[in-house]
Amino acid sequence: MNRSDVIIVGGGPSGVAAAIAMRKAGVGKITLLERERYLGGATRHCGHSPFGMLEFGRVYLGAAYGRRLEREIARHDIDLRYGHSVAQLGEDGELLVANPDGLQTLSAKRVLMTTGVRETTRAARFVTGDRPVGIVTTGTLQAYAAFHNMMPFHRPVIVGSELVTLSAIWTCLSHGARPAAVLEPRSHSLVRAPLNWFPPLMGVPFHRDAQVVDILGRGRVEAVRIKRGDIVETIECDGILFSGGFTPEASLFLTSGLAVDLGSAGPAVDQDGRCENPRYFAAGNVLRAVETGGWAFREGRAIGTALAADLLGDPARAAPTKVTYDAPIKLVVPSLLRSGSALPGGLKDFQLRFQRRVEGTLSLSIDGREVWQRNAIWRPESRIIVPRPNNSTGAQSVHFGFREEV
Amino acid sequence: MNAQSQLSGSELFDVAIIGAGIVGCAVARRFALAGAKVALIEKGSDILSGASKANSAILHTGFDAPKASLELALVQAGRQEYLDIHQDMNLPLVETSALVCAWTPDEASKLEGITEQGRQNGIDRLRLLTSAEARTVEPGLAHNLVAALHVLDEHVIDPWSAPLAYVNQAIALGANVLRQCEVRAGAFDGTWLLETNRGDIRSKWVVNAAGLFGDHVDARLGFQPEFLIKPRKGQFVVLDKAASRQLKTIILPVPNEITKGVVVCPTAFGNILVGPTAEEQDDRIRATVEHDTLAALVAHGSKLVPGLAHIPVTAVYAGLRPATEKKEYRVIHRAGHNAITLGGIRSTGLSSALGLAQHALKLHGGAERGEFASSATPKVHMPNLAESRPRDWQAANHGDIVCHCEMVTRREIEATLSSPLPPGDFGGLRRRTRAGMGRCQGFYCNARLAEISKGYLATPLAVEQEGGK
Secondary structure, three states: OOEEEEEEEOOOHHHHHHHHHHHHOOOOOEEEEEOOOOOOHHHHHOOOOEEOHHHHOOOEEOHHHHHHHHHHHHHOOOEEEEOOEEEEEOOOOEEEEEEOOEEEEEEEEEEEEOOOEEEOOHHHHOOOEOOOEOEEEHHHHHHHHHHHOOEOOOOEEEEOOOHHHHHHHHHHHHOOOOOOEEEOOOOOOOOOOOHHHHHHHOOOOEEOOEEEEEEEOOOEOOEEEEEEOOEEEEEEOOEEEEOOOEEEOOHHHHHHOOOEOOOOOOEOEOOOOEEOOOOEEEOHHHHOOOOOHHHHHHHHHHHHHHHHHHOOOOOOOOOOEEEEEOOOEEEEEOOEEOOOOOOOOOOOEEEEEEOOOEEEEEEEEEOOEEEEEEEEEEOEOOOEEEEOOHHHHHOOOEEEEEEEOO | OOOOOOEOOOOEEEEEEEOOOHHHHHHHHHHHHHOOOEEEEOOOOOOOOOHHHOOOOEEOOOOOOOOOOHHHHHHHHHHHHHHHHOOOOOOOOEOOOEEEEEOOHHHHHHHHHHHHHHHHOOOOOEEEEEHHHHHHHOOOOOOOOOEEEEEOOOEEOOOOHHHHHHHHHHHHOOOEEEOOOOEEEEEEOOOEEEEEOOEEEEEEEEEEOOHHHHHHHHHHOOOOOOOOEOOEEEEEEEEOHHHHHOOOOEEEEOOOOOOOOOEEEEOOOOOEEEEOOOEEOOOOOOOOEOHHHHHHHHHHHHHHOHHHOOOOEEEEEEEEEOOEOOOOOEEEEEHHHOEEEEEOOOOOHHHHHHHHHHHHHHHHOOOOOOOOOOOOOOOOOOOOOOOOOOOHHHOOOOOOEEEOOOOEEHHHHHHHHOOOOOOOOHHHHHHHHOOOOOOOOOOOOHHHHHHHOOOOOOOOOOEOOOOOO
């Protein structure tokens, strides 16, 4: 069996950036497994979104960004394998991998998981109604449009109001589809002005506080019934697009019995990006939903740097301390902290998200002593950064508290 | 046969079977094996498009079936035939066993009676267990379990590959499968003339296996219906494959009068499903999933098996069972009219289908009279979709993995599209290959499936471009 120093699972921005950073740090055999035939991950789906400004000093659109990643990988002598789909993660770094020649086992001293995110499906949202053809997520829509020049509908109702929703609207409009309406179940748009002016400017009605309460259709979608306040109305349409509601693609952890954080739904990692099982690392959007391609790239680079330093020793043995937090904080990354010598790179800050829009005071306490606090209006799905104090890794308790303003 | 082709009525079939659900598929196979000339008529765009598309995939023993009932006899005959043929057809048998779980002292007091009934029904491998014993069998069960009955021979199968195998064997013996073909009326004058939207079909006998429309079809054939279909909806939640680490056994409730109740059950595909509900409704077509019910099913599953909490939901679905105003099967043999009705096959149809088929052939009597000339049994070898056995993605030269969640290869999809009975709609494609059935529900593969399946599906995945960019 040919053993790698590091196997990276997933060729999106974070996986590629980590590969390059590790090569630059002198790591020997780096194997990058990508299940598709291209690099770029989710960025490939977005034909119109700009990527690359911070990492490459210029702007690329969608697939062009993936091609730039491919050139970077080629320049750095990485063992890149397309069409390789990982089926199982072993405790000791052995991976069961499917490729066009069948099954094989690959092993490495460390494994870096950069499997990204997926959108929450209609099924996982428990939306009431029939189950006809024509119900998709943004990623699916963009694959139809960008890779196959097809469309799954002419006149969809779109659910959501994240950045990716705007991307979905744009894809519809530029491919001859006209959304019938955009619905956000919450009382406010998840993107702020001026971006939230976009749907009405494009002539697409945007309803807040609006829920899909029924889907009708036998073959294809024929209509949805929506509820706004006490009013239920029927909108005729031939498709429904559920946009956003990103969730980490952490299924391999779950099916392999490796620890997943209940807040982020991604693998729990420490300040170096190291999982509970210290042979495994994770970086990019699999850590938490959801950040930009550029963010994922920089995170991949930083965790790749830490991983390269970690390879010089044995896998960390110290049991991690769990970061604790109050509701309505949804997640904290890193959610584990391990004492020991400081590695270069890694996660310099805590990243937080809230479950709902809330006003109040967020505070950080280390071993019972408050070391940081701020009062603000906190929004769900917006990134919150709290600098991670150096003494956090040796602490017995690290806790994020929250006091809601009433 | 091409979906658009018109029928002339010039061909005389030995038997026309109305409805290509699990029962119709099994009946078609049994008559074809006997040497009969078979027409299998389905109004949907694919087989299994009614009640048979949604069930819990359990191969029952009949331990809790009514004593000395036709249902019990047919479940046991059907089960035995499945056990006899499944290896030849490459169909899975997941030997899960089942635990009938009592969560209150009151429920526990009923277990002895259920055991007694099971023994009278001829099931020997039954064990009454204490809570601790049951949790040795299934460590995932919640601690408030009071007692359980272990039914060792309850198994799980692939509920879609099995009927497809039956119908494939019938096709190999010359059976005609007519989809998008609805019987509008029938008249008997020594032989049957069935009037359909695609022309006339002439047949010596007719078997009504129309499931949710069994009573309507009897009326269209000119009979006074002897039963009334009262559709009973069942909603299901399918949990991520990660859940299979938490549960290996079928968890059954202590049954009540109306239904077998909600089960928590491994599937052949490596998921755990929770369902079905039992909701009476009038509509025979619409089977909606409902937000609050789905949430309640998930909560129920994790109450019984706490490790299921926080496992993501992969899929949700709903189906209708063709219940009638009575609990028992409604099998009617109208000898003077060369007609057999197999009605009211509610929740045990997957287990009893092969038994019902044997029964229908016996009622017909033609095989015993030497009316048919049977030929050699053609070999049918189904592609395996079960997790417990080797899948195509593990073998070389599969082309590519198209659906990564369910590990479905391009070779598998192309094979099913060029098979004797290619999928007629997206549901049919999903049931034959599992593509798009997984946790991302097509986030990655749906567009590729749209391209590969272009021209095959009654409702295509991609819309016709009108103008466009």
